[in-house]
Amino acid sequence: MTAISDRRQLAYVASQAAEARVNLELETEGMTLNIGPQHPATHGTLRIVAQLDGEQVIQAEPIMGYMHRGYEKLTEVRTYPQVTTLVNRIDWLGSFANEVPFILACEQLMDIEAPPRAQHIRTILHEMARMAHVTLFLGDLGVQLGAITPVFYAFRDREHILNQIESATGGRFHPNFDRIGGVKDDLPAGWIAESKQAVRKIRDFCNTIEDLLFGNEIFQARTRGIGVIPADIGLSYGLSGANIRASGVDWDLRRDNPNGLAYDKVDWKVWTHPDGDSFARSWVRLQEVREACNIVEQLLDTLPKGPIMAKVPRIIKVPEGEAYVSTENPLGEMGYYVVSKGGLTPFRVKIRTASFNNMSITPWVLKGTYVPDVITILASLYFILGDIDR
Amino acid sequence: MDPYLLDGVDFGDVVLSVAKAILAFVICLVATMFMVWFERKVVSRLQNRIGPNTSGPFGILQTLMDGIKLFFKEDNIPKEADPFVFRLAPYLSLIPAFLTFTLIPLGGDFNNGNDGAVTVFGRETFLQVADPPVGILFFLAMSSLGIYGIMLAGWASGSKYPLLGSVRASAQAISYEAALGLSLAAVVLVTGGLSMNSIVMQQAGEGFGGIIPNFNIIVTGFIPFAVFLIAGTAELNRPPFDLVEAEQELVGGFHTEYSGIRFALFFLAEFMNTVTMAAIIVTLFFGGPAGPAFLGSTLGWLTGMFWFLLKLLVFLFAFVWFRASLPRFRYDQLMSLGWKLLIPLSLGWLLVLAGIRVARNGDLGIADSAFGDTLIVIGVAFAILLIGMYVLRSAMTNARRDRLIAAGFNPREVN
Amino acid sequence: MSEFLRQYLLVAVFGGLAFGLVAALIGAASLFRPSRPSTGKVENYESGVDPVGSSWSQSQIRYYIFALLFVMFDVEAVFIFPWAARLEAFGFFGLVEMMIFIFILALGLAYAWRKGVLRWA
Numbered sequence: 001m002t003a004i005s006d007r008r009q010l011a012y013v014a015s016q017a018a019e020a021r022v023n024l025e026l027e028t029e030g031m032t033l034n035i036g037p038q039h040p041a042t043h044g045t046l047r048i049v050a051q052l053d054g055e056q057v058i059q060a061e062p063i064m065g066y067m068h069r070g071y072e073k074l075t076e077v078r079t080y081p082q083v084t085t086l087v088n089r090i091d092w093l094g095s096f097a098n099e100v101p102f103i104l105a106c107e108q109l110m111d112i113e114a115p116p117r118a119q120h121i122r123t124i125l126h127e128m129a130r131m132a133h134v135t136l137f138l139g140d141l142g143v144q145l146g147a148i149t150p151v152f153y154a155f156r157d158r159e160h161i162l163n164q165i166e167s168a169t170g171g172r173f174h175p176n177f178d179r180i181g182g183v184k185d186d187l188p189a190g191w192i193a194e195s196k197q198a199v200r201k202i203r204d205f206c207n208t209i210e211d212l213l214f215g216n217e218i219f220q221a222r223t224r225g226i227g228v229i230p231a232d233i234g235l236s237y238g239l240s241g242a243n244i245r246a247s248g249v250d251w252d253l254r255r256d257n258p259n260g261l262a263y264d265k266v267d268w269k270v271w272t273h274p275d276g277d278s279f280a281r282s283w284v285r286l287q288e289v290r291e292a293c294n295i296v297e298q299l300l301d302t303l304p305k306g307p308i309m310a311k312v313p314r315i316i317k318v319p320e321g322e323a324y325v326s327t328e329n330p331l332g333e334m335g336y337y338v339v340s341k342g343g344l345t346p347f348r349v350k351i352r353t354a355s356f357n358n359m360s361i362t363p364w365v366l367k368g369t370y371v372p373d374v375i376t377i378l379a380s381l382y383f384i385l386g387d388i389d390r
Numbered sequence: 391m392d393p394y395l396l397d398g399v400d401f402g403d404v405v406l407s408v409a410k411a412i413l414a415f416v417i418c419l420v421a422t423m424f425m426v427w428f429e430r431k432v433v434s435r436l437q438n439r440i441g442p443n444t445s446g447p448f449g450i451l452q453t454l455m456d457g458i459k460l461f462f463k464e465d466n467i468p469k470e471a472d473p474f475v476f477r478l479a480p481y482l483s484l485i486p487a488f489l490t491f492t493l494i495p496l497g498g499d500f501n502n503g504n505d506g507a508v509t510v511f512g513r514e515t516f517l518q519v520a521d522p523p524v525g526i527l528f529f530l531a532m533s534s535l536g537i538y539g540i541m542l543a544g545w546a547s548g549s550k551y552p553l554l555g556s557v558r559a560s561a562q563a564i565s566y567e568a569a570l571g572l573s574l575a576a577v578v579l580v581t582g583g584l585s586m587n588s589i590v591m592q593q594a595g596e597g598f599g600g601i602i603p604n605f606n607i608i609v610t611g612f613i614p615f616a617v618f619l620i621a622g623t624a625e626l627n628r629p630p631f632d633l634v635e636a637e638q639e640l641v642g643g644f645h646t647e648y649s650g651i652r653f654a655l656f657f658l659a660e661f662m663n664t665v666t667m668a669a670i671i672v673t674l675f676f677g678g679p680a681g682p683a684f685l686g687s688t689l690g691w692l693t694g695m696f697w698f699l700l701k702l703l704v705f706l707f708a709f710v711w712f713r714a715s716l717p718r719f720r721y722d723q724l725m726s727l728g729w730k731l732l733i734p735l736s737l738g739w740l741l742v743l744a745g746i747r748v749a750r751n752g753d754l755g756i757a758d759s760a761f762g763d764t765l766i767v768i769g770v771a772f773a774i775l776l777i778g779m780y781v782l783r784s785a786m787t788n789a790r791r792d793r794l795i796a797a798g799f800n801p802r803e804v805n
Numbered sequence: 806m807s808e809f810l811r812q813y814l815l816v817a818v819f820g821g822l823a824f825g826l827v828a829a830l831i832g833a834a835s836l837f838r839p840s841r842p843s844t845g846k847v848e849n850y851e852s853g854v855d856p857v858g859s860s861w862s863q864s865q866i867r868y869y870i871f872a873l874l875f876v877m878f879d880v881e882a883v884f885i886f887p888w889a890a891r892l893e894a895f896g897f898f899g900l901v902e903m904m905i906f907i908f909i910l911a912l913g914l915a916y917a918w919r920k921g922v923l924r925w926a
Contacts, residue, residue, distance in 0.1 A: 031550060032857040033550050033551075033851070033857075034851045034852045034854050034856075034857065035852060036852050036853075037852060037853050037854065038852050038853030038854075039641060039852040039853075040637050040638050040641060041638040041639065047852070047854065049857075054557075055554060055557075055721075142717065143638065144638050145638075145717035145718055146629060146630065146632065146636060146637075146638065146716075146717050146718025147629075147715065147716060147717040147718075148433075148437065148713075148714070149436060149437045149714050149715060152437040152438045152439060153437075153438060156438050212715070213717070216716070216717060218630055218716060218717045218718070218719060219717050221719070221720075221723055222717060222718075222719070222720055222723075370720060370722070371554065371639055371640075372633075372636070372639050372718075372720045372721070373720065374639075375638050375639050407814055407815050407818060408818060410815065411815055411818040411819050411822060412822070414819070415819065415822050415823075415826075461830070461833075461834050461837065461838070462834075462837055462838055462839075463838060464838055464839050464840060464841065464846075465834070465835070465838060465840075466846050466847060467847065468847050468848070468849050468850075469847040469848070469849075470849055470861065477831075480827060480831070481824065481827050481828075484823060484826075484827050485820060485823045485824055485827065487823075488819060488820070488822070488823035488826075489816060489819060489820055489823065491819075492815060492816050492819045519815050519816070519819055520812055520813065520814070520815040520816045520819070521812060522812045522813055522816065523812065526886075527886065528816075547849075548849065548861060549849035549850055549851070549856070550849070550851060550856070551850065551851075560872075561868050561871070564868070564871055564872050564875035565871065565875075567875070567879065568875055568878035568879055568882065571879065571882035571886075572878075572882055572885070575882065575885045575886060575889045576889075578886055578889040578890050579889040579890075579892055581890075582890055582891075582892075582893065583890060584886065584890060641850065641852070646850050647849070647850060650834065650838060651830055651831055651834040651838075652831065654830075655827060655830065655831075725868060725871060729871065729874070729914075729918075730918070733878060733914070734911070734914070737907055737910075737911065740885070740889070740907075741900075741903070741904055741907060744889075744892055744900050744903065745900060747892060747893075748892070748896055748897050748899075748900045
């Protein structure tokens, strides 16, 4: 009896050993793949180190800093009016939107309020920056999915908005137009009518993109249910902007905190989407471009007359103190924490950029996805490398 | 089978063979170069760009210039590569592409029961390089061989992105080749032969009412054509199935590590395959050189060539159009499309088609006229397509809901 | 040479021409192109950074069961073609035979589907 059970046990052990040998032979190693910094899908120099099993991502880690330019430090050796030239370059697609929170923070410290006309112009340019920014996102989304046509339409129609920004500010990409206490110049003659036409072009573009991309079955199959970020996870990672609104969180600084901007004077809507997937993020952005068109059209109609600058001393010295002001930029919440010791230059400026926080969720959201989805999710999270690395 | 080769081969036959081969070879190369230019030009216009416009009139020499440039580029073989297979892969990719081209009837008069043969040096021959009796099988074999070039190129590079590309290539091949073959079975069913010439002859002649042509797309009831078009696009690795070289995901896919003339050869093979696949579609489903019979054939064999080129151009444009307007599939989606939709659909349809034809033959004594037969085929086809569309849509909605629930959401319908 | 093989004469000539073209292009290019080897050039591409590990490692292929199914269906196609070409001759009997054949295969596919091997784990 014992002999039989011994033999059985021996056979069992032998079979286990054989199986282990086979398993060892067939053991697959994880593959470490660098996606970026020189990769077509990282629009810049983001690097993602992914552990792959076949094409499935086991673990992904973003490595940032390839484009760090040290703007926080540089601001400490610039006078306050010179800083806008610098911060313009942080999120290069929505340049004007970068200037606004810094100027607002300085105004808060100096206790100045810009006159209503200046506030209107700021808001118009802010929303135009959003249009120029997000139209490119909508085009780029197609490219990341392999449909190369939308981006060319995006570049074509974005041009109309850039022309308007140029004719008002003198700069297509880096307006450097916002001043402490107001804006640099008044609007040129005929600008309002031209802008309305440009906004109509953007509306047409949104309709085109909705037909071309959002209605496409392959697009939906590639984005729906992919890269789902639930609201609580998104909030805990500090997502902001359309990324968190796409998870169903009704949070928009334009409505919740419209200090120094004219958002409370127009009738508009904050769009949210309950799904929290790549499709939702893209869809919310599409709606936001349309909403930006609404806002700009209304503001153009109700543009008040009056001065464009408040009374500001010739040499600007910001009184001692500290202020944090953030606005809803195209990428999300962008804030400046300005500390002043009363001198000509800021003592310390801390810049909170949206992309940096939006990127920090990538290890969580990329886990378990496939390589093609990595690209879609990164595209739908929408980041600008300059905005991550500063 | 080509008539002049039927009895014995003398010296004149050999001369004719070589002349035909060289002529077709040149046509094939010129057509490929034209396709590269055509694609770039058309896709540019669709994308609000100008496209090549400097080399030659309308930039038509652009392909040649690109070729010359790549010819003079340094050739790199990565140090981790398998040098022999790395060098072998371009051959494996290009030679099958050329060989498939031999099957295509380029012209000839097929009206009034003619078999499309023309007389050259007193010998009757088809305007087709070769007409093997198992043409369709030869096409399937060659298109499978072409995949090896891509697979081995990616594998031999010894680099990660190409490796992923080659893994995808084999996944794509096993998902679509079966559907490709099964959809062709329907063509064989209605034609009763596997040679390309007999398939074209079958489709020529008076159609229904003298106006609707007798093309296989109608006779086989559209479904095999749809399956073949999708599977063929996948076989070509063209958008929306260009996963193998998905630029945004895999940088260059299987040819990431290739440079210079070897890269150019892959490029050439890809476009040659596109031209050939379009030609095969035209031949198998749209009558090839056989035009609508009621328009006659005043120009003799040139009529056939005219119709063939016209139809070919339509499909070349369609391939470019796909590229300009469709996003890319993910490759598990691609595999499920192949296995869960195309294979069952083409198998099922083959049986339905066979059933209808057997019934017409009088075994069951239902329908009797060819016209009525085709009407039944088309009716059933559209019913199946409609039901299929409904099932597919509901499946997509369900899948999305499941994913959202799995992610911890309480889904509501938005938009 | 038999009649059947004679039809492939031109295919062979064509294949020879194609091989000649490829070989001639690669050969001629090797005469004209520059060759300045350096260690950086032969490095594998990995998005501009030094490659991590070797890519000659075993990695999991998730679709090997698909590959098995593929062999089955491709062999099936070989049986279907001759049947399809001779359908009129076999008539009703052939149809029923083929239906049984395809039904068994479809049953296999359905089983695989039901077992979840057509899904990516």
